[in-house]
Amino acid sequence: MKVLDFLSVTRQFGGLSAVNELSFSVPAGAIAGLVGPNGAGKTTAINLASGLDRPTSGSICIFGKDTTQLKGREFARLGVARTYQNMKMFKGMSTLEHVIVGLDLHRKTTFFHSLVPNPIDREERAAIRAEAMNLLKVMSIDQFADFEAVTLPYGLQRRLEIARAMATKPKLLLLDEPTAGMNQKESAEIGEVLRELHAKGISILVVEHNIKFVSDLCDVVTVINFGELLMTGIPSEVFNSQTVRDAYLGKQRDERLATFSNLRRGRERSVDIGQFST
Amino acid sequence: MSQFWDIYSINFEFALVLGIFALSAYLGLWSGVLSLAPIAFGAGAAYVSARLAYDKAMIGEANYPLMTHLIVGMVIGGLLAWVTSFPLLRLGSHYLALATITLVLIARVIALNLDKYTGGTVGIIVPRQIRFWHILVIVGLVSLVFACLRKSRFGFAMDAVREQPEVATSLGINVQRIRRYAFTFAGVLGGLAGVMQAQLVQYLVPETMYVELAFIAIASAVLGGAYIWIGPIIGALLYTAIPEVLEPYLGPSKNIVNGALLVIIMVFRQRGVVDPVQFRNMMMRRTSRRAEA
Numbered sequence: 001m002k003v004l005d006f007l008s009v010t011r012q013f014g015g016l017s018a019v020n021e022l023s024f025s026v027p028a029g030a031i032a033g034l035v036g037p038n039g040a041g042k043t044t045a046i047n048l049a050s051g052l053d054r055p056t057s058g059s060i061c062i063f064g065k066d067t068t069q070l071k072g073r074e075f076a077r078l079g080v081a082r083t084y085q086n087m088k089m090f091k092g093m094s095t096l097e098h099v100i101v102g103l104d105l106h107r108k109t110t111f112f113h114s115l116v117p118n119p120i121d122r123e124e125r126a127a128i129r130a131e132a133m134n135l136l137k138v139m140s141i142d143q144f145a146d147f148e149a150v151t152l153p154y155g156l157q158r159r160l161e162i163a164r165a166m167a168t169k170p171k172l173l174l175l176d177e178p179t180a181g182m183n184q185k186e187s188a189e190i191g192e193v194l195r196e197l198h199a200k201g202i203s204i205l206v207v208e209h210n211i212k213f214v215s216d217l218c219d220v221v222t223v224i225n226f227g228e229l230l231m232t233g234i235p236s237e238v239f240n241s242q243t244v245r246d247a248y249l250g251k252q253r254d255e256r257l258a259t260f261s262n263l264r265r266g267r268e269r270s271v272d273i274g275q276f277s278t
Numbered sequence: 279m280s281q282f283w284d285i286y287s288i289n290f291e292f293a294l295v296l297g298i299f300a301l302s303a304y305l306g307l308w309s310g311v312l313s314l315a316p317i318a319f320g321a322g323a324a325y326v327s328a329r330l331a332y333d334k335a336m337i338g339e340a341n342y343p344l345m346t347h348l349i350v351g352m353v354i355g356g357l358l359a360w361v362t363s364f365p366l367l368r369l370g371s372h373y374l375a376l377a378t379i380t381l382v383l384i385a386r387v388i389a390l391n392l393d394k395y396t397g398g399t400v401g402i403i404v405p406r407q408i409r410f411w412h413i414l415v416i417v418g419l420v421s422l423v424f425a426c427l428r429k430s431r432f433g434f435a436m437d438a439v440r441e442q443p444e445v446a447t448s449l450g451i452n453v454q455r456i457r458r459y460a461f462t463f464a465g466v467l468g469g470l471a472g473v474m475q476a477q478l479v480q481y482l483v484p485e486t487m488y489v490e491l492a493f494i495a496i497a498s499a500v501l502g503g504a505y506i507w508i509g510p511i512i513g514a515l516l517y518t519a520i521p522e523v524l525e526p527y528l529g530p531s532k533n534i535v536n537g538a539l540l541v542i543i544m545v546f547r548q549r550g551v552v553d554p555v556q557f558r559n560m561m562m563r564r565t566s567r568r569a570e571a
Contacts, residue, residue: 052444052448089441089442093434093438101435114427121430146562165449167449168449
């Protein structure tokens with residue numbers, strides 16, 4: 001059983017294929033990693049998987065269901081939630097309110113209940129508030145419930161983002177660089193949190209640059225480069241493979257750049273040698 | 279005091295009705311849409327209400343009660359908004375704003391050409407008057423609805439849609455539907471305010487509810503603060519009060535100072551006079567300081 005299945009998916013932006021004939025899958029109940037050098041198409045892949053973007057060709061199955069006909073908002077109901085690389089917090093809203101927005105999917109009251117004071121709405125508000133508070137406790141940010149979210153430190157905002165995504169009660173959680181900008185200790189804490197969520201039966205796909213984080217956390221890793229599948233397997237195997245090392249150190253890059261030079265002019269593809277620890 | 283009231287009560291009445299127009303504009307801004315359309319819907323509602331009152335007066339019968347006029351106005355405003363929302367909300371933000379301005383322009387052309395019903399350029403007398411306490415009660419009730427809306431499911435959804443529509447979508451919120459509801463509700467308020475405006479001026483011409491009023495409504499909402507319902511009302515009061523205060527000292531040149539003052543307010547308070555977020559952050563700082571002490 002696969003919770004997420006890419007079937008030769010292509011996404012083109014003009015003449016550039018950000019994702020090209022990509023096939024990979026996330027097994028049920030796994031923590032999967034999606035890695036690759038900068039510009040490899042990781043974020044595009046996660047955008048496609050969360051319904052934010054549509055493939056040019058190919059199809060994506062989630063929980064065995066083809067998502068080609070689904071609207072963006074229906075992915076949440078299907079059980080997919082995601083976080084963003086640049087977090088995308090709601091300005092002006094408190095930490096608790098972020099989670100309340102996430103719980104919207106599971107509220108029963110209608111627009112008209114919102115207009116006038118009534119017992120049904122009051123009850124639901126109290127219940128939702130308690131539930132949101134509970135989620136903040138799980139992410140251990142409940143003491144910041146009433147702070148404006150954008151004023152929180154970076155690491156706490158990352159936690160809040162996961163809490164907001166968890167509020168939709170997903171079965172598949174897509175995380176776009178959850179440890180970006182964090183130190184080792186904070187990364188380890190996030191890893192701990194993800195393991196806890198995983199223990200509750202949620203499948204997770206992590207897009208990451210931090211190789212150590214991925215190899216500690218993930219059951220299975222998929223490496224992509226230039227939007228194409230490079231390798232997939234268990235972390236120790238994948239990160240010791242010569243192909244993957246070459247990709248990260250940019251060996252392929254020089255060959256490919258010759259063909260892509262016109263398209264990619266001006267886009268520097270930085271190479272994260274520092275993050276590639278063995 | 280009673281002399282003051284005699285002079286300025288009419289300004290208060292206009293300011294409060296402007297407040298409802300501003301609230302309808304705020305409702306658009308709340309869901310991330312800059313819309314001047316409620317003024318056009320208000321014009322439609324005002325003409326229907328005026329016509330009803332006029333015809334009754336012509337045949338010498340007693341007028342419909344105020345409640346009937348208000349309900350008719352709200353229904354017409356809401357219906358117009360609901361129908362137009364389908365094509366309009368397909369547009370992106372800037373185009374949508376322009377399209378709603380066009381709607382206000384179109385409303386005037388229609389009013390001019392349906393002169394059999396609207397009196398064309400001559401206009402139509404509205405033989406009906408709204409009292410101050412009526413306005414006060416209506417504004418109070420509308421405020422109550424907004425206060426209820428603020429922390430409701432729909433209110434939070436609108437907040438999310440304004441700040442990050444993409445994230446709202448991925449959380450399962452139907453952005454288009456939220457915007458449509460907000461747009462329609464804004465139309466209802468526009469209709470309500472339109473009827474009130476018609477019965478305040480008691481004489482309706484196509485220019486009564488035109489782009490000028492639309493811009494003033496938006497400006498009031500932004501000036502007062504488009505992040506909480508009290509903002510647009512305060513904005514409308516300020517917008518009406520400032521020229522009146524300046525008048526005795528400056529005469530006609532008040533407009534220059536008025537404009538400058540508004541710019542200065544917006545420079546120093548970019549999120550409007552009333553900013554709930556700033557207030558909350560201030561309160562949080564105060565409590566944490568007290569906790570330290």
